[in-house]
Amino acid sequence: MDRAERALAWIEENGGRLTELSDRIWEFAELGLHEHRSAGLLADALEAAGFRVERGVAGMPTAFVAIWGEGQPAIGFLGEYDALPGVSQKVSPVREELVPGGPGHGCGHNLLGVGALGAVIALKEEMQARGLCGTLRYFGCPAEENFSGKAFMAREGLFEGLDACLTWHPGTLNLVRTGSSLALNSMNVTFYGVASHASGAPHLGRSALDAVELMNVGVNYLREHIPEKARVHYVIRDGGLQPNVVPARASVWYYVRAPERHQVEEVYERVLKCAEGAALMTGTTYEVEFLDGIYNLLPNRALEKVLEEAMGVAGTPRFGEAELDFARRIAESFPPGQKESMIEELPLNEETKDLLRAQVLSDTIVTLREDLPPRGSTDVGDVSWCCPTAQFTTACAALGTPGHSWQFTAQAGMGIGHAGMLAAARVLAQAGLHLLLDQEALERAQAEFRKRTQGRPYRCPIPPEVQPAFHQLA
Ligand SMILES: [Zn+2]
Known part of the structure; x- marks a missing residue:
């Protein structure tokens, strides 16, 4: 597959700007449905890059859609930017709250939203350079952590008409996810x-x-x-x-x-x-x-293959000495055996597990032997019932870092998270180009989607009269 030269170069050139955006959202640390400044910052940046932005979609002031280009194929990219309560933390490898008792980006959604934004702007540059047709749609999705913004957006039909949708999530491994969610x-x-x-x-x-x-x-x-x-x-x-x-x-x-x-x-x-x-x-x-x-997540192997190939081309996060040093110090805060048991639980072959045991920060691509067992839930599930959808993780934290922890917050606000985010932007841009050029790959994804849904249309589980729960954590 063609390398997305222009897009990858754009991400390289604009790494500093993207990092700055993610740090600002990290500082805002706004809870789901209340991400006004974070959503505004992302929407403004996309508008400045030439995207048509519609704000306040699906009855949520912090939901938006940014569109560039026209016609088919239409490729969607999901961005999130909500924080979690109680995990405020300074950029420090020991527990130090930034705002006592306050929220923090313990799931790294500051990186998630900006990584996807970097990808669509870079891809726009690539499309312009090549004179390619097609539509890029960036979805600003609020409240992944608490009130399922994407399900409300799906109820409005916002994901209809997409040929495919891609997303990613900050993690500790560089890995294309497969399997479902609850x-x-x-x-x-x-x-x-x-x-x-x-x-x-x-x-x-x-x-x-x-x-x-x-x-x-x-x-x-x-x-x-x-x-x-x-x-x-x-x-x-x-x-x-x-x-x-x-x-x-x-x-x-x-x-x-x-x-x-x-x-x-x-x-x-x-x-x-x-x-x-x-x-x-x-x-x-x-x-x-x-x-x-x-909904539970509907996997799409055909799209997962595109992501795997893209990760091979775009490469993994590049960590320096400062990142390795920080990761070693973060790892000192874990209870003994935490990293080892997290590695042990994964469906990976023994060789890969040994490799990970020896790493502090993972800069290798790992492949799952089988589906990840469904544990958590995500509103990406609803998108996956609307159109073929696939996702991956990049290493944005030291191996053994639990999600939703102060340790994750710390790393999402410094070089480790930044490196993971830029790697994710590269993978998304590369995969996006693949889908714009390879009609057959899109058809395979569509065929698999039809087979898995058996032609049943998406029916949102949220009754039409139910509004997003703005009051719940206010
Ligand atoms: Zn998350």
């Missing part, structure tokens, strides 16, 4: 009881907190009788005000996950039965607020 429903259940003096007149009270606790007990018994890979978790958001007042209101936030959408729906109904039972037991009433729902 479908999910997220909801609040709020119980309403009667307040009264908890000691003076307890018999007059009806405790909403009792209902939350009994619902949770019911769900904890239910666990044994749901599909093996299903997951249910909750946090109590409101458990009353003080012990001498019987709580008249209490609220619990649930996730229900499973490998298939229909399994989520079945388990979800049974979890709601636990709420009904708890209300009956306690003489309370309850309300369910559906927050969001997403």
Whole structure:
């Protein structure tokens, strides 16, 4: 396949600018649905590069689409930029909060959004230099971590008409991902009881907190009788005000996950039965607020092959001594055996595992022996039911770094994350050029997509009246 000379050179020349953008988003560290400055910065940069930008799409002020070019093929690129609560951290290999108790980029989405942005601008340069037809669409996707921005965008039909969609995620390995993710429903259940003096007149009270606790007990018994890979978790958001007042209101936030959408729906109904039972037991009433729902990821081997080839051409992150030194010091903060057990769990051959055991930062491409087991959930799942979709990771953190940790935040704000991000931009640009030039590769991806979806159209799991949960973490 042709090397994307112009695009790769553009990324090389503009590495400093891209790094600066990602550092600014790292500092903003805005939570999902509230990424106003981060989304604005990315949208402005794309507009300045000649893209037509539509802001505030799908009812979310921080969602946008930036388009360049026209006609087919139309290739999509996904960008994210939301941070996580509680993982604020300075660029330091020991725990030092930047903002005490504040959010941080513990999943590296500051890199994610800018890496994809670098790729589309570079690809635009390549298309202009070659006089190529086609459309590039960059999707500014809010709230991956909490409220599934892409599912709301999919509900609006924003991913329709794409021939393929590519994305990446910061990780500790350079790897084309394959396998699925868990479908999910997220909801609040709020119980309403009667307040009264908890000691003076307890018999007059009806405790909403009792209902939350009994619902949770019911769900904890239910666990044994749901599909093996299903997951249910909750946090109590409101458990009353003080012990001498019987709580008249209490609220619990649930996730229900499973490998298939229909399994989520079945388990979800049974979890709601636990709420009904708890209300009956306690003489309370309850309300369910559906927050969001997403699909499991539909892999696309044909597109994954394109990414593999692109990674071979574009190369892995280039780390210097400063990065290696920082990574060694970060690794000192891990409990013994953490890195080794993370390597052990991966479906890799022994030779690759040995190689990784000897590395601190990975600058080699690794290939999975089989699918990664589905563990987490991602709203990329919904995109993958709208058009052929594939993703990869690059090393943006030391081996053994857990996601959603302060160690990840630290590395996402310095040279390690920058090197991983620039490598990702190169891979996306190279893969994008491949898809623009190779009609057959696109047809293979489309054929596989049709086979996997069996022609079923995407039906968003979020009911039409449900709005993004702007209030939930505000
Ligand atoms: Zn993430």
